[in-house]
Amino acid sequence: MIKKAVIPVAGFGTRLLPITKAQPKEMLPVVNKPIVQYVVEDLVEAGVNNILFVTGKGKQAIENHFDANYELECKLERSGKTKILEEIKRINNLANIYYVRQKEPKGLGDAISYGEQFVGDEYFIAMVGDTIYSENIVIDLIKAYKKYKCSIIALERVPKEEVYKYGVVSGEPINGKIYRIGDLVEKPKVEEAPSNLIITGAYLFSPKIFEKIKETKPGKGEEIQITDAMKLLLEEEDIIGVEIDCRRYDIGDVLGWLKANVEIGVEKCPEFKEYLKEFVKNM
Template identity: 80%
Template sequence: MIKKAVIPVAGFGTRLLPITKAQPKEMLPVVNKPIVQYVVEDLVEAGIKNILFVTGKGKQAIENHFDINYELECKLKNSNKYDLLKAIKEIDNLGNIFYIRQKEQKGLGDAILYGKEFVGDEYFIAMVGDTIYSENIVKDLIKVHEKYGCSVIALERVPMEEVYKYGVIEGEEIDEGIYKIKNMVEKPNVEEAPSNLIITGAYLLSPKIFEKIRQTPPGKGGEIQITDALNLLLKEEEILGVEIKCKRYDIGDVLGWLKANVEIGSEKLPEFREFLKEFVKNL
């Protein structure tokens, strides 16, 4: 059983400046919840209750959000605002959440390495904190792992002209939507990309990945890339990819954030759906 997850949230969110100058990117609201709450809820729904945030400077809002606010709860109770009280108390009970600070921003691979002592010798989930999925893909990762017993990463098929923004896999389909990965390339030029199947930022990983991250030199952008560490792991262990069948909201820039609010808003708040459609149509 997969029991632990690591969520790196130490990045500056530079593509969202100036919004993220003092506000963590992961705490930006999508409809009525911060981005990272969607991530945590999916993990908890999939049965993963022990979650480690790898944080950095200026990320205290994440800790405050998942902590108990006694004064606020008391005020809501005294004001008979029980629906709001229920909503924030549900956040208080979202798993067992731990924090460690990444001392220097050296890439996603380095951030995941901070989870080594927390994870120990178990398979675990790693999820980036700025991506929301319309369905619970953590369950899909676990299902494939239970069948094949190896590391599994979430994949998405994108237009070829967009592959330069992502890690891209080369692989062979061994079952419907499941790929045996042969190689991974971080942010390749379009003409050099082995496919248009990209790594979405959701991983179920063998504990051996920590050893491979330590062996990984800085790569693209001078950072320790998890893609490079996974290629090292591939030499010793099988890694599978599962193609997601749902909508992914990559909230790395302002446009992605706006789109997520409109689309998820119309999905989660059906009473506003027709208004949103009409509003957007008349812009």
């Protein structure tokens, strides 16, 4: 079914400066592993084992993280640290990972277009590298694709005053929290937004999206916006939206990063749970 994914990680992470001056935002730790590892692990759990990173300047740490480090492994082995050694080797072999470099930062749509030769004529997943979820939504996207056989996007309902930060959709509910998309707008003014359903940064695309990206003119910020390309795709093919039923952690700014560490630390790490809850309560 769906075996390939494209993860754009070429952005500068300006909202997280100076943390991201020399470190990719996708490599910031959330509890005990970097953000991007959560993204890759969700893809692999959903059966998507071939992953293309679209990188940019200063992103070598991502390549190093998923590559073997024999000096480190030998040191761990000599020290008898077998548990962490096993984890390091697991990361090395998580998936078949490839890299291509975006020549200049021209937006998410442009970044995704670098996956055209890698994807070919297959449907594929696209995930931004700075957003993680409390549940595996890739599985939900693939499940919806099996039923509707078209492009699928993950949606979230947010307070109306926040819609200006996102791509926003209007849609007709067809089955619970499943919507047939009617329109898409990139970062609208609050009073002009068609709804408070936003695009979260997780997509399952028809390969025709590449053709539509080529037809897309620069939009907000003079960048090639994937929302604008989807609007063109919608003229020829259906797009289905799946409203997520879990927490989304947008780690594009410092507050989002701090919240992700606390909440995921409480939910995913039983050894820290009671301590963190008590610590926050007593602050």
